[in-house]
Amino acid sequence: MITRSTALIVGAGFGGIAMAVELQRRGIDDVVVLEKAADLGGVWRENTYPGAGCDVPSPLYSFSFTGATRWPRRYAGQPDILAYLRRVAREYGVTGRIRFGREVASAEFDETTARWLVRTTGGEEYETTAFIPAVGQLSRPAYPDIPGRDTFRGTAFHSAEWNHDCDLAGKRVAVIGTGASAIQFVPQIRPRAGHLTVFQRSAQYILPKRDHAYDRWYHAPLRTVPALQKLDRLGFWLYAEFAQACLSRWQAFTPVFSRQAAKHLRAQVADPRLREQLTPDYALGCKRVLFSNDYLPALTSPAVDLVTDDITEITPEGVRTADGTLHEADVIIYGTGFAAQDLLAPMTINGLGGRELAETWRDGARAHLGITVPGFPNMFLMYGPNTNLGGSSIVYMLESQARYIRDAVAMLRSRPGRYLDVRPEVExxxxxxxxxxxxxxxxxxxxxxxxxxxxxxxxxxxxxxREYRTRTRRVHLADFRVGSASPHPSWPARTGAAD
Known part of the structure; x- marks a missing residue:
């Protein structure tokens, strides 16, 4: 039996929830959300490693439409963010629209009906007018291609798939990778592990994390005067806008942050040799800038070794580096990030004429506004290519995308049998x-x-x-080729917002 809907969303994380809420606020209730897991939350459901949390202030890393939220601290931890998403989904009626345990295997556009046929790995079929993948860029853990990785005799796992049954007490633990996840879990596991060996490919710029708990003296005024919450959020947003601009247009300001990172390193690491190993050799912001108060001190412990030699292989006993040293380990934890370049994988997606999205994107993903791809009508991406941020909150971007897609879906719903295919020259x-x-x-x-x-x-x-929100404020019909499943009078070739 085929389930039919006006819109089908894949993924129930921040993006999927934002999209479902926007559609419902527009009166579009015929919405299905497919989620492969047994719970919502996306990355905040999956990443349960010790110390997992956000590096964007909570007032900004939240939806603008939800009103006052009693965040326990400035930078919320994973349990609080997951609880927040569950609450929003429940209060806005999204939870009941989610079909859990449904992983999408394929999606194919049918030109004869101007609709998408979506199939799950369990064999279920869904037919929808608007196909909206909201799986994000950081949803699939990436493992390094190191010879012998499968030969290790101990316990090995990725930080995004934390093995909570593995007791690290007294164990020799090897951590491969020093990115945003590792700097959070390394300080947490250091006191428990017998010995920690951290393998670093590149040093990171680490800034102080201005974190603190929010008490009743913070929350009470926000509840009493709602405008204060908007002012609080505005302050963080303005600073984030400045930081984002410093990474692209206003790079003359980046030395200010570089000096702050160097000062932070000097204050927390006294050993000049270790400090040299932890000093980046590239421009600040080229890789993700990190925030931590306890990672650098953790590396100064006598029970921690920082290894900067290249890894040549993994053996049954541990990790071997280019200098020939075998670093024996009982546990290997991969803090090696995500397959961010493989957007929408492993789904197979076919558009007009059967063209494959993977082939279209063989040289790298690209989309108009990060949302629409030529040849794939009525497919609208949440958190698509070139919409990630180096210095602000992705939630703001997701809300911009959700509003744009909402208007496009409203257009399609009001004119059945049509499809919108972004023009190649526009993209x-x-x-x-x-x-x-x-x-x-x-x-x-x-x-x-x-x-x-x-x-x-x-x-x-x-x-x-702010620029991105302005650019996504209206759906311009002139940007699209309007197709039809059957003869219809042409839509007016004008530029404007959805009715």
Missing amino acids: HAWDESVQRRLARSVWTRCRSWYRAAGGRVVSNWPGRT
Whole structure:
């Protein structure tokens, strides 16, 4: 039996929930959300490693439409963020629309009906007018391609798939990777592990994390005077806009942050040799800037070794480095990030004429506004290519995308049997403009997960979030080729918002 809907959303994290809420606020109730897991939350459901939390202030890392939220601290931890998402989904009627345990295997556009046929790995079929993948850029753990990785005799797991049954007490633990996850869990596991060996490929810029608990003296005024919550959020947003601009247009300000990171390092690491190992050799912001107060002190412990030699292989006994040393281990934890370049994988997606999205994106993902792809009508991406941020809250971007897609879906619902296919020249002009701006940004100056193998910056948006909201404020019909499943009078070729 085929389930039919006006819109089908894949994923029930921040993006999927934002999209479902926006559709319902527009009166579009015929919505299905498919979630492969048994619970909602996306990355905040999956990442349960010790110390997991957000590095964006809570008042900004939340939806603008939810009103006052009693965040326990400035930078919320994973349990509080997950509880927040559950509450929002419940209060806005999203939870009842989610079908859990449904992983999408394929989606195919049918030109004869102007609808998508979506199939799950369990064999279920769904037919929908608007196909909205909201799986994000950081949903699939990435493992390094190291010879012998499968030969290790101990316990090994990725930080995004934390093995809570593995007792680290007294164990020799090897941590491969020193990114945003590792700097959070390393300080948490250090006191418990017998010995910790941290393998670092690149040093990170680490700034102080200005975190503190929120008490009743903070919450009471926000509840009493709602405008104060907006003012609180505005302050964080303005600072984030400045930080985002410093990574692209206003790079003259980045030395201010570089000096702050160097000062933080000097204050927390006294050993000059260790400090040298922890000093980055690339421009600040080229890789993700990190925030921590306890990671650097953890590395100064006598029970922790920082290894900067290249890893050559993993053996049954541990990790061997280029200098020939075998670092024996009982447990290996991979803090090696996510497959950010493989957007929408492992789903198979076919558009007009059967064209494959994977082939279309073989040189790197690209989409007009990060939302629409030529040849894939009525497919609208949440957190698509070139919409990630280096210095602000992705939630703001997701709300901008959700409002744009909501208006497009409203157009389609009011005119059954039609489809919107973004014009190739429109997408090409957008992409050229974005890549031209990115070429002048800091993100082209080193190797990072922001870039595809060929050097193209696939992940990041080169401007400020306000600019992106302005650009996504209206659905311009002139940007699209309007197709039809059966003969209909043409839509007026005008530019404007959905009715």
